[in-house]
Amino acid sequence: GETIYNLAFDFGASSGRMILSKYQDGKIELEELHRFPNDPVRIGKNFYWDTFRLYHEMKVGLKKAAAKKLPIQSLAIDTWGVDYGLIDKDGNLIGNPVNYRDDRTIGVLEEIGKLVPLDELYAKTGIQFMNFNTLFQLYADKKMRPDIYEKAVRLLFMPELFGYFLTGKMYNEYTFASTGQLLDAKKRDWDYDIIERCGIKKEFFGELTKPGTVIGDLLPEVVEETGLSGVKVIAVGSHDTASAVAATPFADKNAAFLSCGTWSLLGMELDEPVLTKESFEYNYTNEGGVEGKIRFLKNINGLWIMQNLRKNWCEFEAQVSFPDIIKASKEAKRKDFIINPNDPRFTAPYNMMKEVIGYCEEHGQGTPEGLGEIAMAIYNGLTQEYGTTVKNLEVITGKTIPCMNIVGGGIQDQLLCQLTANAIGKKVVTGPVEGSVLGNVIMQLKAMGEIATLEEGRDIVRRSFEQNEYLPE
Numbered sequence: 061g062e063t064i065y066n067l068a069f070d071f072g073a074s075s076g077r078m079i080l081s082k083y084q085d086g087k088i089e090l091e092e093l094h095r096f097p098n099d100p101v102r103i104g105k106n107f108y109w110d111t112f113r114l115y116h117e118m119k120v121g122l123k124k125a126a127a128k129k130l131p132i133q134s135l136a137i138d139t140w141g142v143d144y145g146l147i148d149k150d151g152n153l154i155g156n157p158v159n160y161r162d163d164r165t166i167g168v169l170e171e172i173g174k175l176v177p178l179d180e181l182y183a184k185t186g187i188q189f190m191n192f193n194t195l196f197q198l199y200a201d202k203k204m205r206p207d208i209y210e211k212a213v214r215l216l217f218m219p220e221l222f223g224y225f226l227t228g229k230m231y232n233e234y235t236f237a238s239t240g241q242l243l244d245a246k247k248r249d250w251d252y253d254i255i256e257r258c259g260i261k262k263e264f265f266g267e268l269t270k271p272g273t274v275i276g277d278l279l280p281e282v283v284e285e286t287g288l289s290g291v292k293v294i295a296v297g298s299h300d301t302a303s304a305v306a307a308t309p310f311a312d313k314n315a316a317f318l319s320c321g322t323w324s325l326l327g328m329e330l331d332e333p334v335l336t337k338e339s340f341e342y343n344y345t346n347e348g349g350v351e352g353k354i355r356f357l358k359n360i361n362g363l364w365i366m367q368n369l370r371k372n373w374c375e376f377e378a379q380v381s382f383p384d385i386i387k388a389s390k391e392a393k394r395k396d397f398i399i400n401p402n403d404p405r406f407t408a409p410y411n412m413m414k415e416v417i418g419y420c421e422e423h424g425q426g427t428p429e430g431l432g433e434i435a436m437a438i439y440n441g442l443t444q445e446y447g448t449t450v451k452n453l454e455v456i457t458g459k460t461i462p463c464m465n466i467v468g469g470g471i472q473d474q475l476l477c478q479l480t481a482n483a484i485g486k487k488v489v490t491g492p493v494e495g496s497v498l499g500n501v502i503m504q505l506k507a508m509g510e511i512a513t514l515e516e517g518r519d520i521v522r523r524s525f526e527q528n529e530y531l532p533e
Protein backbone atom coordinates (compact mmCIF):
# COMPACT_ATOMS: atom_id res chain seq x y z
CA GLY A 61 0.00 0.00 0.00
CA GLU A 62 0.78 3.68 0.10
CA THR A 63 3.53 4.93 2.43
CA ILE A 64 2.73 7.72 4.91
CA TYR A 65 5.66 9.90 5.94
CA ASN A 66 5.81 11.88 9.20
CA LEU A 67 8.58 13.67 11.06
CA ALA A 68 9.02 13.47 14.83
CA PHE A 69 11.19 15.90 16.74
CA ASP A 70 12.12 14.40 20.07
CA PHE A 71 14.17 16.50 22.49
CA GLY A 72 15.86 14.91 25.46
CA ALA A 73 17.89 16.50 28.20
CA SER A 74 21.15 15.97 26.32
CA SER A 75 20.26 15.63 22.65
CA GLY A 76 17.57 16.26 20.10
CA ARG A 77 16.62 14.19 17.09
CA MET A 78 14.50 14.43 14.00
CA ILE A 79 13.22 11.05 12.92
CA LEU A 80 11.45 10.16 9.71
CA SER A 81 8.64 7.67 10.15
CA LYS A 82 7.45 5.52 7.26
CA TYR A 83 4.09 3.86 7.85
CA GLN A 84 3.15 1.18 5.37
CA ASP A 85 1.01 -1.99 5.46
CA GLY A 86 0.34 -1.67 9.18
CA LYS A 87 4.00 -1.25 10.16
CA ILE A 88 6.26 1.65 11.03
CA GLU A 89 9.92 2.02 10.15
CA LEU A 90 12.04 4.80 11.62
CA GLU A 91 15.02 6.58 10.13
CA GLU A 92 17.03 9.16 12.08
CA LEU A 93 17.69 12.07 9.72
CA HIS A 94 19.23 14.53 12.15
CA ARG A 95 20.70 14.35 15.65
CA PHE A 96 22.19 17.26 17.55
CA PRO A 97 23.49 17.98 21.04
CA ASN A 98 21.33 19.78 23.56
CA ASP A 99 23.94 21.41 25.76
CA PRO A 100 22.48 23.62 28.47
CA VAL A 101 24.51 26.72 29.26
CA ARG A 102 25.50 28.02 32.70
CA ILE A 103 25.60 31.82 32.91
CA GLY A 104 26.47 33.14 36.34
CA LYS A 105 24.25 31.37 38.83
CA ASN A 106 21.72 30.32 36.21
CA PHE A 107 21.30 27.38 33.91
CA TYR A 108 19.58 27.84 30.54
CA TRP A 109 18.52 25.94 27.43
CA ASP A 110 20.21 27.08 24.23
CA THR A 111 16.79 27.70 22.70
CA PHE A 112 17.69 29.43 19.44
CA ARG A 113 20.43 26.91 18.67
CA LEU A 114 17.89 24.12 19.15
CA TYR A 115 15.48 25.84 16.78
CA HIS A 116 18.34 26.32 14.31
CA GLU A 117 18.99 22.57 14.46
CA MET A 118 15.32 21.88 13.79
CA LYS A 119 15.63 23.82 10.55
CA VAL A 120 18.81 21.95 9.63
CA GLY A 121 16.71 18.81 10.07
CA LEU A 122 13.89 20.18 7.94
CA LYS A 123 16.35 20.94 5.15
CA LYS A 124 17.58 17.35 5.27
CA ALA A 125 13.97 16.18 5.12
CA ALA A 126 13.27 18.43 2.12
CA ALA A 127 16.27 16.94 0.32
CA LYS A 128 14.56 13.53 0.48
CA LYS A 129 11.79 14.85 -1.79
CA LEU A 130 9.12 12.75 -0.07
CA PRO A 131 5.47 13.74 0.41
CA ILE A 132 5.81 14.34 4.17
CA GLN A 133 2.37 14.67 5.67
CA SER A 134 3.06 16.22 9.07
CA LEU A 135 5.49 16.86 11.89
CA ALA A 136 5.23 17.10 15.66
CA ILE A 137 7.45 17.95 18.59
CA ASP A 138 7.89 16.39 22.02
CA THR A 139 10.33 17.48 24.73
CA TRP A 140 11.18 16.96 28.39
CA GLY A 141 8.54 18.40 30.74
CA VAL A 142 7.85 21.55 32.78
CA ASP A 143 10.01 24.16 30.97
CA TYR A 144 8.67 27.13 29.02
CA GLY A 145 9.31 30.44 27.31
CA LEU A 146 7.58 33.73 28.12
CA ILE A 147 6.16 35.87 25.32
CA ASP A 148 5.55 39.64 25.35
CA LYS A 149 2.63 41.53 23.84
CA ASP A 150 4.41 41.83 20.50
CA GLY A 151 4.78 38.07 20.26
CA ASN A 152 8.49 37.98 21.11
CA LEU A 153 10.19 35.46 23.35
CA ILE A 154 11.54 37.42 26.32
CA GLY A 155 14.05 35.99 28.72
CA ASN A 156 15.75 32.80 27.74
CA PRO A 157 14.01 29.58 28.85
CA VAL A 158 15.59 28.30 32.05
CA ASN A 159 16.67 24.67 32.49
CA TYR A 160 14.66 22.79 35.12
CA ARG A 161 17.93 21.88 36.86
CA ASP A 162 18.50 25.56 37.67
CA ASP A 163 18.36 25.99 41.43
CA ARG A 164 16.30 29.20 41.61
CA THR A 165 13.29 27.19 42.81
CA ILE A 166 14.94 25.85 45.95
CA GLY A 167 12.75 26.86 48.89
CA VAL A 168 9.78 27.89 46.71
CA LEU A 169 7.78 24.84 47.77
CA GLU A 170 7.77 26.10 51.38
CA GLU A 171 6.63 29.58 50.28
CA ILE A 172 3.86 28.21 48.08
CA GLY A 173 2.80 26.01 50.99
CA LYS A 174 1.92 29.19 52.90
CA LEU A 175 -0.39 30.30 50.09
CA VAL A 176 -2.04 26.96 49.40
CA PRO A 177 -1.69 24.10 51.90
CA LEU A 178 0.31 21.40 50.13
CA ASP A 179 -2.25 18.67 50.76
CA GLU A 180 -4.87 20.85 49.06
CA LEU A 181 -2.49 21.67 46.20
CA TYR A 182 -1.97 17.95 45.71
CA ALA A 183 -5.64 17.05 46.03
CA LYS A 184 -6.44 19.44 43.16
CA THR A 185 -3.47 19.13 40.82
CA GLY A 186 -2.43 15.56 41.67
CA ILE A 187 1.16 16.38 40.79
CA GLN A 188 4.24 15.06 42.58
CA PHE A 189 6.10 17.80 44.41
CA MET A 190 9.35 18.47 42.64
CA ASN A 191 11.31 21.72 42.81
CA PHE A 192 11.12 22.25 39.09
CA ASN A 193 7.35 22.13 38.50
CA THR A 194 6.30 25.07 36.29
CA LEU A 195 4.22 26.54 39.10
CA PHE A 196 7.33 26.86 41.26
CA GLN A 197 9.45 28.15 38.40
CA LEU A 198 6.94 30.90 37.62
CA TYR A 199 6.83 31.87 41.27
CA ALA A 200 10.63 32.13 41.25
CA ASP A 201 10.59 34.14 37.98
CA LYS A 202 8.26 36.68 39.51
CA LYS A 203 10.78 37.30 42.26
CA MET A 204 14.05 36.86 40.45
CA ARG A 205 13.39 38.24 37.00
CA PRO A 206 10.43 40.52 37.70
CA ASP A 207 10.90 42.69 34.64
CA ILE A 208 10.59 39.76 32.28
CA TYR A 209 7.74 38.29 34.29
CA GLU A 210 5.79 41.56 34.30
CA LYS A 211 6.22 42.18 30.58
CA ALA A 212 5.17 38.66 29.65
CA VAL A 213 1.60 38.07 28.52
CA ARG A 214 1.78 34.45 27.43
CA LEU A 215 3.50 31.23 28.34
CA LEU A 216 4.47 28.60 25.81
CA PHE A 217 5.89 25.29 26.95
CA MET A 218 9.02 24.18 25.07
CA PRO A 219 7.34 22.10 22.31
CA GLU A 220 4.80 24.89 21.85
CA LEU A 221 7.53 27.51 21.66
CA PHE A 222 9.21 25.58 18.83
CA GLY A 223 5.79 25.03 17.26
CA TYR A 224 5.17 28.77 17.47
CA PHE A 225 8.49 29.55 15.79
CA LEU A 226 7.49 27.19 12.96
CA THR A 227 3.85 28.20 12.51
CA GLY A 228 3.32 31.56 14.21
CA LYS A 229 0.47 29.93 16.18
CA MET A 230 0.31 29.91 19.97
CA TYR A 231 -1.23 26.98 21.80
CA ASN A 232 -0.95 25.01 25.03
CA GLU A 233 -1.23 21.25 24.92
CA TYR A 234 -2.86 19.24 27.70
CA THR A 235 -0.31 16.49 28.48
CA PHE A 236 2.55 18.95 28.73
CA ALA A 237 0.55 21.48 30.72
CA SER A 238 -0.25 18.75 33.24
CA THR A 239 3.42 18.49 34.20
CA GLY A 240 3.38 22.09 35.43
CA GLN A 241 1.18 21.53 38.50
CA LEU A 242 -1.20 24.13 37.08
CA LEU A 243 -4.15 21.93 36.14
CA ASP A 244 -7.15 20.53 37.93
CA ALA A 245 -6.40 16.83 37.52
CA LYS A 246 -10.07 15.81 37.39
CA LYS A 247 -11.33 18.55 35.09
CA ARG A 248 -8.21 18.25 32.95
CA ASP A 249 -8.09 22.02 32.60
CA TRP A 250 -6.23 25.01 34.14
CA ASP A 251 -6.88 25.39 37.84
CA TYR A 252 -7.34 29.16 37.92
CA ASP A 253 -8.06 29.12 41.65
CA ILE A 254 -4.64 27.63 42.41
CA ILE A 255 -2.96 29.84 39.82
CA GLU A 256 -4.49 32.97 41.34
CA ARG A 257 -3.74 32.07 44.94
CA CYS A 258 -0.11 31.46 44.04
CA GLY A 259 -0.03 34.94 42.52
CA ILE A 260 0.62 33.77 38.97
CA LYS A 261 -0.86 35.68 36.03
CA LYS A 262 -3.90 33.93 34.58
CA GLU A 263 -3.42 35.49 31.16
CA PHE A 264 -0.30 33.37 30.61
CA PHE A 265 -2.42 30.35 29.78
CA GLY A 266 -4.47 29.67 26.67
CA GLU A 267 -7.24 27.22 25.97
CA LEU A 268 -5.88 23.67 26.18
CA THR A 269 -5.36 21.73 22.97
CA LYS A 270 -5.92 17.97 23.00
CA PRO A 271 -3.09 15.73 21.79
CA GLY A 272 -3.79 14.77 18.21
CA THR A 273 -4.80 18.24 16.97
CA VAL A 274 -3.67 19.86 13.73
CA ILE A 275 -2.13 23.25 14.59
CA GLY A 276 -1.45 24.58 11.10
CA ASP A 277 1.08 25.08 8.34
CA LEU A 278 4.73 26.10 8.40
CA LEU A 279 5.24 29.85 8.05
CA PRO A 280 6.12 30.95 4.51
CA GLU A 281 9.54 32.08 5.82
CA VAL A 282 10.22 28.58 7.15
CA VAL A 283 9.10 26.98 3.89
CA GLU A 284 11.40 29.29 1.97
CA GLU A 285 14.38 28.76 4.24
CA THR A 286 14.09 24.98 4.48
CA GLY A 287 12.55 24.09 1.15
CA LEU A 288 10.00 21.89 2.90
CA SER A 289 6.36 22.52 2.04
CA GLY A 290 2.93 21.00 2.49
CA VAL A 291 3.68 19.75 6.00
CA LYS A 292 1.10 20.14 8.77
CA VAL A 293 2.29 20.83 12.32
CA ILE A 294 0.48 18.73 14.89
CA ALA A 295 0.18 18.89 18.66
CA VAL A 296 0.73 15.35 19.97
CA GLY A 297 1.31 14.19 23.53
CA SER A 298 4.06 16.78 23.52
CA HIS A 299 5.49 15.81 26.89
CA ASP A 300 8.03 13.12 25.96
CA THR A 301 6.79 10.81 28.71
CA ALA A 302 3.19 11.15 27.49
CA SER A 303 4.36 10.04 24.07
CA ALA A 304 6.43 7.20 25.53
CA VAL A 305 3.41 5.86 27.40
CA ALA A 306 1.23 6.29 24.30
CA ALA A 307 3.57 3.94 22.44
CA THR A 308 3.89 1.35 25.20
CA PRO A 309 2.62 -2.04 23.99
CA PHE A 310 1.23 -3.10 27.36
CA ALA A 311 1.58 -6.85 28.00
CA ASP A 312 -1.42 -6.81 30.36
CA LYS A 313 -4.13 -4.34 31.29
CA ASN A 314 -2.64 -4.09 34.78
CA ALA A 315 0.98 -3.98 33.62
CA ALA A 316 3.16 -1.19 34.99
CA PHE A 317 5.29 0.88 32.65
CA LEU A 318 8.79 2.25 33.02
CA SER A 319 9.95 4.91 30.61
CA CYS A 320 13.66 4.50 31.05
CA GLY A 321 15.99 7.31 30.01
CA THR A 322 17.49 10.32 31.74
CA TRP A 323 14.57 9.92 34.14
CA SER A 324 12.82 6.77 35.27
CA LEU A 325 9.09 7.30 34.99
CA LEU A 326 7.42 4.32 36.58
CA GLY A 327 3.66 3.92 36.86
CA MET A 328 0.38 2.74 35.40
CA GLU A 329 -2.06 4.08 32.87
CA LEU A 330 -5.37 4.83 34.58
CA ASP A 331 -8.73 6.27 33.52
CA GLU A 332 -9.01 8.65 36.46
CA PRO A 333 -6.52 10.42 38.76
CA VAL A 334 -5.75 9.09 42.24
CA LEU A 335 -5.85 12.09 44.57
CA THR A 336 -5.92 10.30 47.89
CA LYS A 337 -4.03 11.06 51.08
CA GLU A 338 -2.02 7.94 50.42
CA SER A 339 -0.83 8.97 46.97
CA PHE A 340 -0.04 12.45 48.40
CA GLU A 341 2.07 10.88 51.11
CA TYR A 342 3.85 8.56 48.69
CA ASN A 343 4.19 11.60 46.35
CA TYR A 344 3.02 9.93 43.14
CA THR A 345 1.99 12.07 40.20
CA ASN A 346 -1.10 12.13 37.98
CA GLU A 347 0.13 13.48 34.68
CA GLY A 348 -2.16 13.81 31.70
CA GLY A 349 -2.04 11.15 29.01
CA VAL A 350 -3.30 11.02 25.45
CA GLU A 351 -6.96 10.05 24.92
CA GLY A 352 -7.90 11.44 28.34
CA LYS A 353 -5.86 8.81 30.20
CA ILE A 354 -3.94 9.53 33.39
CA ARG A 355 -0.28 8.63 33.71
CA PHE A 356 -0.14 7.72 37.37
CA LEU A 357 3.58 7.50 38.05
CA LYS A 358 6.58 8.24 40.15
CA ASN A 359 9.34 10.42 38.82
CA ILE A 360 12.63 8.78 39.82
CA ASN A 361 16.09 9.97 38.91
CA GLY A 362 17.34 7.75 36.09
CA LEU A 363 20.22 7.11 33.74
CA TRP A 364 21.17 10.74 34.23
CA ILE A 365 23.43 9.46 37.01
CA MET A 366 25.04 6.86 34.75
CA GLN A 367 25.33 9.32 31.83
CA ASN A 368 27.16 11.79 34.03
CA LEU A 369 29.35 9.10 35.56
CA ARG A 370 30.42 8.20 32.04
CA LYS A 371 30.95 11.84 31.08
CA ASN A 372 33.08 12.57 34.16
CA TRP A 373 34.98 9.30 33.84
CA CYS A 374 35.89 10.25 30.26
CA GLU A 375 37.00 13.68 31.45
CA PHE A 376 39.02 12.65 34.49
CA GLU A 377 39.97 8.98 34.10
CA ALA A 378 39.70 7.31 30.69
CA GLN A 379 37.46 7.05 27.65
CA VAL A 380 34.61 4.60 28.37
CA SER A 381 31.42 3.54 26.60
CA PHE A 382 28.20 2.25 28.18
CA PRO A 383 29.12 -1.35 27.27
CA ASP A 384 32.44 -0.78 29.09
CA ILE A 385 30.52 0.31 32.17
CA ILE A 386 28.29 -2.77 32.02
CA LYS A 387 31.33 -5.04 31.67
CA ALA A 388 33.09 -3.36 34.61
CA SER A 389 29.93 -3.72 36.72
CA LYS A 390 29.69 -7.44 36.03
CA GLU A 391 33.35 -7.81 37.03
CA ALA A 392 33.12 -5.62 40.14
CA LYS A 393 34.53 -7.29 43.28
CA ARG A 394 31.98 -5.78 45.62
CA LYS A 395 28.49 -5.60 44.17
CA ASP A 396 26.64 -4.39 47.26
CA PHE A 397 27.17 -0.62 47.11
CA ILE A 398 23.95 1.35 46.84
CA ILE A 399 22.88 5.00 46.58
CA ASN A 400 19.52 6.69 46.93
CA PRO A 401 19.07 8.03 43.39
CA ASN A 402 16.56 10.63 44.56
CA ASP A 403 19.04 12.36 46.87
CA PRO A 404 19.27 15.98 45.63
CA ARG A 405 23.06 15.70 45.51
CA PHE A 406 22.64 13.72 42.27
CA THR A 407 20.51 16.40 40.54
CA ALA A 408 23.24 18.52 38.94
CA PRO A 409 26.63 17.80 40.48
CA TYR A 410 29.88 18.96 38.93
CA ASN A 411 31.35 15.48 39.35
CA MET A 412 29.05 12.45 39.57
CA MET A 413 31.90 10.06 40.31
CA LYS A 414 32.81 11.92 43.49
CA GLU A 415 29.18 12.27 44.46
CA VAL A 416 28.50 8.50 44.31
CA ILE A 417 31.70 7.68 46.20
CA GLY A 418 30.88 10.36 48.79
CA TYR A 419 27.37 8.98 49.27
CA CYS A 420 28.62 5.43 49.87
CA GLU A 421 31.31 6.57 52.30
CA GLU A 422 28.95 8.82 54.26
CA HIS A 423 26.47 5.96 54.55
CA GLY A 424 28.99 3.57 56.09
CA GLN A 425 29.41 1.38 53.02
CA GLY A 426 33.14 1.97 52.59
CA THR A 427 34.70 3.24 49.37
CA PRO A 428 33.66 1.90 45.96
CA GLU A 429 36.85 1.22 44.01
CA GLY A 430 36.89 1.63 40.26
CA LEU A 431 34.25 2.14 37.62
CA GLY A 432 32.46 -1.18 38.20
CA GLU A 433 31.83 -0.71 41.90
CA ILE A 434 30.69 2.89 41.42
CA ALA A 435 28.33 1.82 38.63
CA MET A 436 26.95 -1.03 40.77
CA ALA A 437 26.01 1.52 43.43
CA ILE A 438 23.94 3.29 40.77
CA TYR A 439 22.35 0.11 39.36
CA ASN A 440 21.40 -1.06 42.84
CA GLY A 441 20.06 2.34 43.82
CA LEU A 442 17.87 2.62 40.73
CA THR A 443 16.51 -0.91 40.70
CA GLN A 444 15.80 -1.01 44.43
CA GLU A 445 13.80 2.18 43.96
CA TYR A 446 11.90 0.53 41.08
CA GLY A 447 11.06 -2.36 43.41
CA THR A 448 9.67 -0.07 46.11
CA THR A 449 7.79 2.01 43.56
CA VAL A 450 6.01 -1.02 42.06
CA LYS A 451 5.10 -2.31 45.50
CA ASN A 452 3.64 1.04 46.55
CA LEU A 453 1.78 1.33 43.23
CA GLU A 454 -0.04 -1.87 44.15
CA VAL A 455 -0.81 -0.48 47.61
CA ILE A 456 -2.16 2.84 46.28
CA THR A 457 -4.14 1.51 43.31
CA GLY A 458 -5.27 -1.72 44.96
CA LYS A 459 -4.34 -3.55 41.76
CA THR A 460 -2.08 -6.57 41.37
CA ILE A 461 0.61 -5.83 38.84
CA PRO A 462 1.57 -8.96 36.88
CA CYS A 463 4.49 -7.53 34.87
CA MET A 464 6.19 -4.37 33.70
CA ASN A 465 6.82 -2.96 30.21
CA ILE A 466 9.98 -0.92 29.78
CA VAL A 467 10.44 1.46 26.86
CA GLY A 468 13.19 3.94 26.02
CA GLY A 469 16.95 4.00 25.58
CA GLY A 470 17.56 2.24 28.92
CA ILE A 471 16.40 -1.11 27.53
CA GLN A 472 19.64 -1.36 25.56
CA ASP A 473 21.28 -2.03 28.93
CA GLN A 474 20.49 -5.71 29.51
CA LEU A 475 22.11 -5.70 32.93
CA LEU A 476 19.75 -2.93 34.03
CA CYS A 477 16.75 -4.85 32.66
CA GLN A 478 17.73 -8.08 34.44
CA LEU A 479 18.44 -6.29 37.74
CA THR A 480 15.06 -4.58 37.37
CA ALA A 481 13.23 -7.89 36.93
CA ASN A 482 15.06 -9.21 40.00
CA ALA A 483 14.23 -6.16 42.09
CA ILE A 484 10.52 -6.00 41.25
CA GLY A 485 10.18 -9.80 41.31
CA LYS A 486 8.03 -9.75 38.16
CA LYS A 487 8.43 -10.36 34.48
CA VAL A 488 9.83 -7.45 32.49
CA VAL A 489 8.97 -6.93 28.81
CA THR A 490 11.18 -4.48 26.94
CA GLY A 491 10.63 -2.47 23.76
CA PRO A 492 10.46 -0.36 21.81
CA VAL A 493 13.61 1.73 22.34
CA GLU A 494 12.07 4.72 20.59
CA GLY A 495 9.07 5.14 22.87
CA SER A 496 8.65 8.90 22.68
CA VAL A 497 9.22 9.08 18.93
CA LEU A 498 6.64 6.35 18.28
CA GLY A 499 4.04 7.92 20.56
CA ASN A 500 4.64 11.18 18.73
CA VAL A 501 4.13 9.44 15.37
CA ILE A 502 1.03 7.51 16.45
CA MET A 503 -0.74 10.69 17.50
CA GLN A 504 0.19 12.33 14.20
CA LEU A 505 -1.32 9.38 12.34
CA LYS A 506 -4.42 9.74 14.45
CA ALA A 507 -4.67 13.49 13.88
CA MET A 508 -4.35 12.94 10.12
CA GLY A 509 -7.05 10.26 10.15
CA GLU A 510 -4.72 7.37 9.23
CA ILE A 511 -5.65 5.42 12.36
CA ALA A 512 -8.73 5.68 14.54
CA THR A 513 -7.58 4.84 18.06
CA LEU A 514 -4.60 4.76 20.39
CA GLU A 515 -4.92 0.97 20.65
CA GLU A 516 -4.60 0.70 16.90
CA GLY A 517 -1.35 2.67 17.24
CA ARG A 518 -0.08 0.34 19.96
CA ASP A 519 -0.83 -2.64 17.72
CA ILE A 520 1.30 -1.08 15.02
CA VAL A 521 4.13 -0.79 17.55
CA ARG A 522 3.68 -4.46 18.57
CA ARG A 523 3.88 -5.56 14.94
CA SER A 524 6.80 -3.34 14.01
CA PHE A 525 9.33 -3.74 16.82
CA GLU A 526 10.88 -6.64 18.64
CA GLN A 527 10.23 -7.12 22.35
CA ASN A 528 12.33 -9.02 24.87
CA GLU A 529 11.50 -10.65 28.18
CA TYR A 530 13.42 -10.89 31.45
CA LEU A 531 12.30 -13.16 34.26
CA PRO A 532 13.34 -12.51 37.86
CA GLU A 533 16.32 -14.63 38.92
Ligand code: LFR
Binds near residue numbers: 073139299
Ligand atom coordinates in the same frame (compact mmCIF):
# COMPACT_ATOMS: atom_id res chain seq x y z
C1 LFR B 1 11.61 12.97 31.01
C2 LFR B 1 10.93 14.16 31.64
C3 LFR B 1 10.16 13.79 32.86
C4 LFR B 1 10.10 15.10 33.55
C5 LFR B 1 11.51 15.55 33.38
C6 LFR B 1 11.75 17.01 33.53
O1 LFR B 1 12.36 13.36 29.91
O2 LFR B 1 10.07 14.78 30.72
O3 LFR B 1 8.89 13.24 32.61
O4 LFR B 1 9.69 15.05 34.85
O5 LFR B 1 11.87 15.10 32.08
O6 LFR B 1 11.04 17.75 32.61
